[in-house]
Amino acid sequence: MASLENSVIVGIDGSAASTGAVAYAAHTAATRRIPLVLVTSYTMPAAMFAEGMVPPQPVYDELEKECQPIVEQARATALKVAPDIEVSHAIVEGNPSQVLIDYSRKAKMVVLGSRGLGGIKGMVLGSVSASVASHAYCPVVVTREDTDDLDRTGPVVVGVDGSEVSAKATSWAFAEASARDATLIAVHTWMDPQVQAAAAGIALTDEDWRQLEEQQLETLSERLAGFSDRYPDVRVERVVTRDRAVRALVERAEDAQLVVVGSHGRGGFTGMVLGSTSRALLQASPCPVMVVRPESHS
Template identity: 60%
Template sequence: MSAYKGAVVVGVDGSDVSKAAVAYAAKTAAGRGIGLHIVMAYSAPTAMFSEGMVPPHQLVEHFEKEAEPVVQDAMKIARETEPELKITGAVAEGNPAQLLIEYSREAKIVVLGTRGLGALKGVVLGSVSAHVATNAFCPVIVTKADTADNVHSDGPVVVGVDGSDNSVRATEWAFSEAKARGAHLLAVHTWIDPEVQAAAAGIILSEDDLKRLSDEQRGMLEDALGNIKERYPEVEVDTLVTEDRATRILVEKSKEAQLVVVGSHGRGTFTGMLLGSTSRSLLQASYAPVMVVRPAAAGCEDE
């Protein structure tokens, strides 16, 4: 069995951002009672070789020697953060994003820092995090240096709910994370002002129409949470239904959150880099770490 099967996997590159991600990943793993696997990927510059040539052993050894201290330092940070945690580490050759996507087939969660520039030239976690969040087979948590220390706050886990199948998967993971963190959950559903939409179509809505529409939106949210709430009776749940843009309200709520959870369809192929507009914006603007859950993400059954 692989060292990372069922574990939290965190990608490192030696930057301050990735060091913060390691501490955050260690706390996340400890909360779930699972292991932490730390990995640094390297790839030899292919421009130095003709197509089909294998880099000489000495060059591979050079990159491994550069990467090994980064992994060891990360393991030290993880041990200092969670002394009882089972921690493994590895240096692996390959494209960092492709490698982490492959790891995500067996990992429970992948954690990455964003905007980190590694000691090895060209290893930029900003681009890696975008690729991995778009294509991973398990949920991906993206942290920034100014978000990773929020794990011990008293704030909620915030989840965006829109009624889609992918939103259901994200909501399940949000409940699971809230349970693991001993946090309450804030489920947010936004919708566009119906009066504005009706006016554009030349329709005038009555007060009864507006109340009915508002009740329908609240009912949709309650229906989306119903079965999941029954499976997590220990999780306290608050709801918010508001006429607003999803990104704006989730960013606002992220200021006090431990974690923001959103679903995203992505592309499903490594070459596709498109996340949903909400998840993409949150990765840039959130004040808390963001968990992106794609349709391919495995179930969140608690260990």
């Protein structure tokens, strides 16, 4: 198997959602000019052996052999999308979540598939994806089975809130937009001051709203300035809105090829549970979602 360094890892299980994830991962590997690694796993049936007993090697060999058709199917899908990429694979005994988390320590990104709203199966969105997105050491992209992600040529969308992890997500978004020759739409939402003003008995005028929006737009521009200098080829569209973050991002994801969001970790990802914004995006986004955590390496 090729080195995991600077590669795209994709979790595979033979499902249609997994096949879509492979196609997306192969396309991404091609645009980035980096290798693709197909990863699947199996678990030893606990009922077959007494506790502490080491199964004989032929048992491992047979379980690995059963995974081979999944690998070959995924390889064919990847090479159909990107004939020139380097493709390797790994068939690993162990919990699929932990396998992918371990691999994420060196990988550029991990890609997983989702069957759509609430869809859960094996290596796709569900407990595995929640765990991987919660603990991976690199960004995790979740694709959707019910959309043709490769036909999308629209913008890359990123949520910007001024936090450190948001800056990391913004950096990834610029890199993806550059690699895809796509426009970047930077979306900044803020706590609706109308609620606060109403509570204080203050009526905001149209001029007040205009000044607030100008201030927020200036703040957003400042947060993007350094990245624009690093990626002068990326055209940036700045959006400031009082809408809820998820709704604003989903709305602009309709024609997008990727939405990038940072996860704060505190009150966001807890154990196996995704944070509210990331979870809602993974459920509602019409395009692939990249989740970037504070621990994500570049």
